[in-house]
């Protein structure tokens with residue numbers, strides 16, 4: 121621990137490079153990339169066993185984007201570079217600070233990047249942040265000057281002598297890019313994409329395994345970027361106008377938990393006739409504390425909810441029948457992404473099938489399965505550390521501690537690496553029983569439309585109309601193609617056939633004509649994608665390179681031969697353990 125807050129000698133004149141770790145990601149390599157751990161949120165841990173039906177999509181490094189907007193110093197952002205591109209950036213520019221954001225499995229890449237910075241820019245200060253900051257002994261594992269734990273904007277502002285409490289400027293960014301499903305890429309247009317909205321970080325529920333909660337202080341702690349419903353409404357209007365969106369992916373661990381803020385937002389949305397759709401994360405009890413009318417008018421269209429496991433003792437689930445809740449939400453058109461943990465304390469070889477069966481019976485639109493994983497910083501990690509039940513780096517390398525392959529601790533009951541097979545079984549069973557998530561999503565949207573299409577509130581009708589626009593055309597075609605794909609599987613063929621029948625009944629003859637025409641194209645795309653995946657195809661995000669206004673100013677100044685400040689030799693903060701926070 122540092123006794124004094126570190127400060128960079130150049131303050132806000134420092135030229136900063138912010139970067140994510142280098143790719144490619146979806147392959148096994150010496151730096152810790154893993155094929156099972158691609159840079160795709162859904163394909164990584166939600167639809168990974170759904171083959172051509174898997175939702176493929178990338179998300180930007182939002183933390184770095186938030187930093188770039190909120191540091192009043194020249195900032196360049198390199199997102200998803202290759203190793204060569206990152207090296208070139210160091211060779212071609214004279215940065216005073218390089219900030220790297222990473223998760224723990226990326227430790228090998230961060231180490232390599234620090235080495236490259238020392239080689240090419242020996243005077244540069246290296247700051248490392250993100251979830252990796254909670255890794256014990258990080259300061260001795262990598263050659264960084266500072267480890268930024270927790271919220272990075274105020275840390276960086278302090279480091280540069282800026283006003284820590286200055287208002288947060290929200291980055292203007294779509295939530296995803298490079299979307300692909302059934303082997304068909306969808307264009308990154310506003311009409312297809314939600315904007316990212318980050319109201320807060322952290323979650324005060326402090327579940328024992330939750331690394332995000334732990335990163336921002338754990339139980340009882342969180343940080344608001346937008347304190348009130350008024351603040352949030354204002355920033356949403358701004359994003360709506362600039363990005364031309366009507367939907368927001370709300371990147372807040374438990375958005376509805378701050379009830380006053382959510383209800384004020386609802387009031388303002390009503391007052392101003394805003395018909396937005398919100399995709400949120402919420403715990404079950406919190407969801408239950410709202411009426412369905414409130415959720416629908418607030419535009420809650422999609423919710424990521426922890427189901428964890430039957431009889432798990434988490435307070436957020438206490439008294440909630442999660443299957444009933446999921447069925448109720450989905451019957452109102454709200455798509456649920458349920459999240460189940462495999463390997464809880466009471467899971468054994470004998471009961472694991474029942475555990476998986478319980479999860480699958482929720483029939484959520486999407487289902488995430490994750491291995492119970494003690495991540496540094498969490499109470500679960502501390503408990504295993506105390507009990508001496510963590511596996512060492514030689515037994516389970518950090519690169520494999522992502523929850524999609526093996527335990528990183530000795531499980532009392534599940535032995536011999538069987539968790540890998542159980543995890544795969546869970547994904548397979550969910551897919552086999554409930555079918556492609558795309559079909560489930562379409563079924564749920566149709567249910568919402570039928571229920572609310574004549575609702576007296578014009579805003580609810582407007583949102584629903586906008587959301588189901590593609591049900592009449594491309595989604596109907598996708599269902600037609602999926603039905604054909606399953607022609608040798610009577611049960612799934614019938615299941616998907618009922619969805620198609622309901623779509624036809626609802627939207628009539630035009631859809632009946634369009635669906636098979638476009639559907640044949642989709643069917644052929646599924647076949648092609650299936651073949652490609654069998655041949656080992658993987659997908660990687662494209663690189664992004666952006667500069668904030670100050671960096672652009674600096675660049676144009678450099679072009680007109682105006683001075684770029686070098687880091688003063690005498691004032692350089694040396695790399696010592698004391699500098700590591």
Ligand code: SF4
Nearest residue numbers: 323326327330333373
């Ligand atoms: S409720 Fe969800 S976000 Fe909050 S601490 Fe628990 S797992 Fe984390």
